[in-house]
Amino acid sequence: MSSGVSATVRFTVNERPQSVTAHPLRRLLDVLREDLHLTGTKEGCGEGECGACAVLLDGEVVNSCLVPILHAQDAKIVTIEGLAHNDKARLLQEAFIQCGGAQCGICTPGMVVASWSLLERNPLPTDDDLRSALSGNLCRCTGYTRIFDAIKSASGKLSQAAAE
Numbered sequence: 001m002s003s004g005v006s007a008t009v010r011f012t013v014n015e016r017p018q019s020v021t022a023h024p025l026r027r028l029l030d031v032l033r034e035d036l037h038l039t040g041t042k043e044g045c046g047e048g049e050c051g052a053c054a055v056l057l058d059g060e061v062v063n064s065c066l067v068p069i070l071h072a073q074d075a076k077i078v079t080i081e082g083l084a085h086n087d088k089a090r091l092l093q094e095a096f097i098q099c100g101g102a103q104c105g106i107c108t109p110g111m112v113v114a115s116w117s118l119l120e121r122n123p124l125p126t127d128d129d130l131r132s133a134l135s136g137n138l139c140r141c142t143g144y145t146r147i148f149d150a151i152k153s154a155s156g157k158l159s160q161a162a163a164e
Helices: 028-035 087-098 108-121 127-133 145-163
Strands: 007-013 016-022 054-057 060-063 076-078
Touching: 016 028, 028 054, 054 108, 060 108, 087 108, 087 145, 108 127, 108 145, 127 145
Parallel strands: 007 076
Antiparallel strands: 007 016, 054 060, 054 076
């Protein structure tokens, strides 16, 4: 963007306050990866079609390639790195590995973020719930059976842990 216009945007990423000065239409994805060095969020298509860049913005799953940084003003953002230190989310990530739901790694961060969001809202999702929650995420390596198996496995472990 060559117009020279910039804005200072303040927001929280993974529970840490952040401030960046950037063109207001610069993509959140680019700020996360280039300015904040949070490279777990991947760019797949750059058009909001694949979900590889999914993050939580004020608790909602969004494609960060479509979000202008100005829209992140005062927002709370959670990236895949933000889930790395959460014991419950770690169960989900381990299930992805154990069930073969993680293959090339491009879609995995977005899948985990979307799956985490689903399990936070609905700890015992049905197959229809899984299809709906992951409808914005594309995987070209595993298909979706292994990913669904991973989410179901994590759901069972999380339910068991909650009962104990």
